[in-house]
Amino acid sequence: MAPPILKLDDIFLTFGGTPLLAGAGLQVEFGDRICLVGRNGSGKSTLMKIAAGLAEPQSGEIFRHPSVTIRYLHQAPDFEGFDTVQAYAEAGLGPGDDPYRVVYLLQHLGLTGEEEPQRLSGGEARRAALARVLAPEPDILLLDEPTNHLDLPTIEWLEDELVRSRSALVLISHDRRFLENVSTATVWLDRGQSRRLDRGFAHFEAWRDEVLEAEELEQHKLGKAIEREEHWLRYGVTARRKRNMRRLGELHDMRARHRGHKGPQGTVQATAADAKESGKLVIEAEKITKAYGDRVIVAPFSIRVHRGDRIGLVGPNGAGKTTLLKLLTGQIAPDSGSIRLGTNLEIATLDQKREELNLDETLAHYLTDGRGETLLVNGEQRHVTGYMKEFLFQPEQARTPIRDLSGGERARLMLARILARPTNLLILDEPTNDLDIETLDLLQEIVAGFAGTVILVSHDRDFLDRTVTSTIAPANPETPDGRWIEYAGGYSDMMAQRRGALADKRRSEKGGKAKSSDASPSPSEPQKAKGKLSYKQKFALENLPKEIAGTEAKIVRCEERMADPELFSRDPNSFAKLAAELDTLKTALIRMEEEWLELEMLREEIEG
Template sequence: MAQPPILMLQDIRLTFGGTTLLDGAELALGPQERLCLVGRNGSGKSTLLKIVAGLIEADSGRRFLQPGATIRYLGQEPDLSGFATVRDYVDDGLAPGDADHSGQILIEALGLTGEEDPARLSGGEARRAALARALAPEPDILLLDEPTNHLDLPAIEWLEATLKARRGALILISHDRRFLEALSNATVWLDRGTTRRLDRGFAHFEDWRDEVLAAEEKERSRLDQRIAHETEWLRYGVTARRKRNMGRLRALQNMRDERRNLRRSAGTVSMAATEASASGKRVIAAENVSKSFEGRPIVRDLSIEINRGDRLGIVGPNGAGKTTLINLLTGNLAPDEGKVRLGTQLEMVSLDQRRAALDPNETLWRTLTGGSGDTVMVGGTPRHVAGYLKDFLFLPEQARSPVSALSGGERGRLMLARAFARPSNLLVLDEPTNDLDLETLDLLAELVADYSGTVLLVSHDRDFLDRTVTSVLVAEGDGHWIEYAGGYTDMLAQRGARPGASEPKEEAKRTASPDKGKDKPARAETRRKLSFREKHDLETLPGKIETLESEIAKLQERLADPALFTKDPDGFHTATKALETKAAERDAAEERWLELEMLREELESAR
């Protein structure tokens, strides 16, 4: 960090109910730094952020805030009670001297009017109002705890662009991998009560974390070998039999204490879906399906065929009707027009985004067993409920606790545990990533990608969609839905606009045809040639990409020097910024080349 920190935490310690949550945690934030705070669910990230905000006082340690610096904090559950309108709530967060109109500008940018009653807001609307309140004063330090929760993709991408344009400092907690990669330039890892810092963005975090854990495991192995050697001496050594060497004995005891104190990292979820026998080849066939509510079209004349093994992602703004569409496709809701035919031998398991299927007064034990016995059938094999809960990182003492005592992330894991214990060949996942930590998200993505059955997935997580689905169904407005091959990024390349735009490209409309396998006559507007600029870009972009890759490799090699930051902090930050810029230029060039290459192939096939 080239400039003096605007905020600093030193040796922060905090204990809750006899359990040490923070044990010497530290954090430093530069004036324009964008820092992401990462760690497992329950590791204390939100608590540490509240200490940064001054909302919680640590048991010990030091908090320094540069005099005059302003802070705004967005928690996971903002409290809007006591305000007549959203505008009143947002304006209440302004300080003397702040522009009165800034709050209203942000309110409207986030899709609200300001006249809404806070008591009647949905989760997404409440989150937008809280964002407007946090951003309006343009604070020196902005603290955001899971800001993308309940937001749809257009809002997430608006927020991403807005935060990129800010000049102030930022500390961010999020489970949205793409969001973290786009915004962060430094990472703090909170693990087992302590913090480690990486002076690079989240895109580099996981490789670094794995190196740290591998080094820890290697050190544990060496310590185990030394303990075994000294124990052997203690039991059988000639000197030990004749007289005790008390110095060596004390050294052995110290090594054992060190081994006990070298705590292992948090456990990993053991996740596997119980798969039923294969369904029929055709899983869902919808023909000219339409559905409206109070005159508003939710689905208009949709025809789609979903076959065994397809993994369909469904995306669109909040209120577009994604959950309604899921209910139509699975037969839980009758269409106004058209028909939906379900295939044979279907065994469906659903995961509800609202966790409505969980009884808050029921224990985890009874939630999984249904109140009978102490075993859970998983893949046809009985598992003791305590052991199965352990696979999903629940402690034995939590088994008899009520669901109401669980955090949002823990409820998500419980829903997954219950869903995956049941045999299925059709998984219906409605926002399954809510509140899950990054490691659990990785495992869930692998499970979905490897699932041999069929998947219907509603998600606002761009990275999760890219890693799991084979096609994306997008809400285009006025009840129209269009299917695109590939993941979220592939959809953008084909569509040329973000979800929520009013007019899709004509080539995307053709891919929406229910007769995907039939050749269609080319439309008149596609019978054109590549422009001179398009031809030039198509020919020169590969060379530009190659040059950028070479420059990126040189920057990465320079930054790989562990002594660079100590010797030349300004040079380190310059190289880091240059690496981010070059990587962004390369990504944009690759996306442009892919778009032009697809256009060229389409024009040639239309001749």
């Protein structure tokens, strides 16, 4: 086994009260792609900052290989002293690093490099910070929520970039699909301690549940053992005093272990407060348009939203998702067309920028609107500290200013307030930002089981697949022109429908070329072409599945070889060749799958 290039062992850190980290560890080797998971407030970002050398624990061992380069993605990058984004990104380069890589990264991240750092939006600042840490191709990349504020095309590009990267990775992210596609190992931070699974995030949740079940069984056995010892002490035959004292001491130890055991951090328990049922028709938009100057945000677009619909809006940043959302909910007026809202609507909104928060306000004051110590939830008076507990806030935090909360805690607080209010139309703009996996699970259950109507904007593919009944996306996602299309189902369903439409278009184009190239076809020839597949098409349809399976097997073997932690240090050239081969294989696999899909749809059309 190769020696680690970064190792944290028995890390202890407390800010008073329960320790944040109590024996946590992290080990990184060449080629590792580790996702660091745990509840909000479990210490993930703190452990990563310790790994980067930006924070110091109160005790524990830290080893960083002296020749290894480390880059850390800051949540709030410091642009002080930089006139342009390109200058900021180039400042991350080391001696011998390629300056053209900065240009390449900025281009793919949607930046020119000439932007003034002080004028950047949150998403643009995150892209600039990514360019700075990715450009040097360091030995270790520490990325804390790299996908926050990124749109879907950029997230998918970043996935490919990280999979091809030679850097060892440690990732914190709420985006399940991103973690599944990138990670090969998982470190779970729970109750101050860390556990490692040498498999990617796709296997984490089943493993976590097994660990917790085994822990619960162990506590049950310990409780039974304590009962037996207590029975012996009270009713057992008196033996030598020394023996009795030994068993009494063991009983005290067992009791201490049983009392000191802390179960897993609680789960959020909540449901949306019910409002009166809205009318069957919630929103009706007829040929609405919106433009700012010469830029068309919404071309004529029509939709009917009925009670119970759950609609997702997706698209690249700047396509106009938030504008379309505001049009549909009547917050802004269209340039032309009409919007009609249904009856009895009670709207609750989670704002993308969290602008609603007054940072000087306390948690209790925010939840109760300053009306004492109680709030009304589903017609029942609840004490604010009891309601806070359902969202994993401690009673002593009731008087805490909101500015002292982490980003995830602020998102959870806004969720708590929204769900306390009666609503039958939920508007969620980027609701998954900063939420941990468990709170995301809860939000998914709330949205999927909500009796009213939901309209949400999200870049989280997994969240969309699990919640929405239809998806609205730009007709041309690469260069949005204001045209929007509604697809049935979630994100994956939308992509499948787009691939089908693309296949239909290709078939149509091929058919048109064939007709134009044949000046005088015989009457039987068109019927023959339409009536069956050619020999070449049949052969491809039968053999492509075998070729696809063979290519998938090659990809697996290639990934297994690249997962060898010693390969990069032993033979970097071979590692680079394997990375290039893997990229070629994946491209070929996509091409073969699209060809098979096109042929299969043609076969179904002929036979149908």
